[in-house]
Amino acid sequence: MDLELMINSFPKLLNATVVTLKLLSLSLLFGLFIGLLFAIMRMNNNFIINKFAYGYSYLFRGTPLLVQIFIIYFGFGQIEFIRSSFLWVVLKEPYWCAIIAFALNTGAYTSEILRSAFQTIKKGYVEAGKSLGISSKIIFYKIQIPIAIRQSLPAYGNEIILMLKGTSLASTVTLMDLTGVAKYIISTTFKPIEVFIVAGSIYLFMTFLIHNFIKFLERKYNY
Amino acid sequence: MELLAFGKTGWGDELFYATLMTIAVSVTAMLIGFLFALIFTPLKLSKYKSLNLIGNFYTTVIRGVPELLVIYLFFFGGSGAIMFVASMFGYYEYIEINAFITGSFAIGIISGAYSTEVFRGAIQSIDKGQFEAAKVLGVKKHIKFYKIILPQMLRLAIPNLSNVWQITLKDTSLISVTGLVEIMRQSYIAAGSTRDPLFFYSFAAVLYLLLTFISMKLINRLEIKYSRGF
Numbered sequence: 001m002d003l004e005l006m007i008n009s010f011p012k013l014l015n016a017t018v019v020t021l022k023l024l025s026l027s028l029l030f031g032l033f034i035g036l037l038f039a040i041m042r043m044n045n046n047f048i049i050n051k052f053a054y055g056y057s058y059l060f061r062g063t064p065l066l067v068q069i070f071i072i073y074f075g076f077g078q079i080e081f082i083r084s085s086f087l088w089v090v091l092k093e094p095y096w097c098a099i100i101a102f103a104l105n106t107g108a109y110t111s112e113i114l115r116s117a118f119q120t121i122k123k124g125y126v127e128a129g130k131s132l133g134i135s136s137k138i139i140f141y142k143i144q145i146p147i148a149i150r151q152s153l154p155a156y157g158n159e160i161i162l163m164l165k166g167t168s169l170a171s172t173v174t175l176m177d178l179t180g181v182a183k184y185i186i187s188t189t190f191k192p193i194e195v196f197i198v199a200g201s202i203y204l205f206m207t208f209l210i211h212n213f214i215k216f217l218e219r220k221y222n223y
Numbered sequence: 224m225e226l227l228a229f230g231k232t233g234w235g236d237e238l239f240y241a242t243l244m245t246i247a248v249s250v251t252a253m254l255i256g257f258l259f260a261l262i263f264t265p266l267k268l269s270k271y272k273s274l275n276l277i278g279n280f281y282t283t284v285i286r287g288v289p290e291l292l293v294i295y296l297f298f299f300g301g302s303g304a305i306m307f308v309a310s311m312f313g314y315y316e317y318i319e320i321n322a323f324i325t326g327s328f329a330i331g332i333i334s335g336a337y338s339t340e341v342f343r344g345a346i347q348s349i350d351k352g353q354f355e356a357a358k359v360l361g362v363k364k365h366i367k368f369y370k371i372i373l374p375q376m377l378r379l380a381i382p383n384l385s386n387v388w389q390i391t392l393k394d395t396s397l398i399s400v401t402g403l404v405e406i407m408r409q410s411y412i413a414a415g416s417t418r419d420p421l422f423f424y425s426f427a428a429v430l431y432l433l434l435t436f437i438s439m440k441l442i443n444r445l446e447i448k449y450s451r452g453f
């Protein structure tokens with residue numbers, strides 16, 4: 001056991017954790033919007049809109065995240081139309097490619113979580129709102145959405161942890177996140193176990209924090 | 224379309240074999256995962272606190288650390304660990320383990336952590352009366368497990384195990400970083416030599432979708448079979 005290496009690599013890995021957290025928070029933010037949008041589309045009665053949202057979530061949940069990143073990072077650069085448009089400013093950066101892929105991926109899972117949450121809302125709540133003469137828009141924003149968020153908290157907590165682990169794939173498109181730096185240190189020192197223990201502990205610590213934060217929210221919004 | 228031709232001109236046969244490799248790794252990893260689940264589920268359900276601790280340590284660490292990090296640990300550390308064991312028996316030559324074994328082992332350990340949780344949940348949700356009834360009737364211990372607990376457990380576990388299978392199948396794409404030629408690696412090679420990454424990665428996505436779709440259909444049949452009478 002090489003303790004010195006573990007101590008020396010800790011600050012480097014901690015620096016890389018900042019990149020991981022940035023990737024995580026941005027993709028979750030965008031992913032939540034995408035998820036909400038597609039969850040609403042899934043509940044639409046229009047056949048085409050409904051099937052489109054279903055196809056989206058099927059496509060992104062049925063393929064590995066690695067494929068999605070590679071298509072966006074390596075694949076889209078090949079299309080002349082994208083290269084010459086303003087999109088290229090964003091898509092030539094591996095950082096944004098990774099975030100787009102993560103956001104689309106977590107969006108698909110989030111849409112499923114939110115959809116099932118909306119479907120489990122008791123009809124009585126909506127009917128009660130209607131009978132009190134509240135407009136259906138306000139029923140949706142003030143009654144259905146808050147209940148759905150509370151319902152989906154446990155599942156969404158799992159999704160955050162899955163996404164935290166998913167951000168490690170950013171290292172495959174040259175980004176130096178926690179896993180990227182860990183791999184770099186391993187391949188230069190050939191001490192995989194030591195680096196794994198340090199990097200793994202940082203990941204575990206973050207999972208622990210997320211888990212407890214969600215538990216706290218669950219208790220706070222208990223009804 | 225000619226890019227997908229079989230034979231020397233296209234990548235069809237290469238991708239076909241790569242798909243077989245993905246299936247082989249997934250199945251091996253799933254089986255290794257079952258072995259791990261077989262060891263760790265009893266530990267998690269044990270009466271003894273220290274055994275619980277070992278079981279919980281395994282599932283918590285593996286499910287809290289990125290798959291890629293576990294794969295790097297095995298990829299860089301695997302042959303080192305084996306050489307260390309070999310050196311204790313007086314063998315000092317360099318040993319290289321094959322990427323298939325390292326890969327399926329790494330994914331197997333990950334899949335095992337999920338399977339352990341599934342089995343634990345399934346056993347815990349079997350009615351206590353079933354255990355007691357078997358005891359009262361004087362059913363032998365292993366018959367009780369195989370004829371009473373296992374069939375009921377499988378019915379509850381199959382839907383969740385199908386999720387574990389999907390996760391495992393998708394995780395195998397990460398082994399491509401170690402150089403094992405499965406779907407992802409083959410697409411990477413093909414994309415590099417034809418300069419057409421969009422086509423090959425999209426095709427890889429289609430292959431994965433096909434695999435998940437077909438396995439879903441097969442698992443649904445199993446589910447129907449095991450839920451007879453319910």
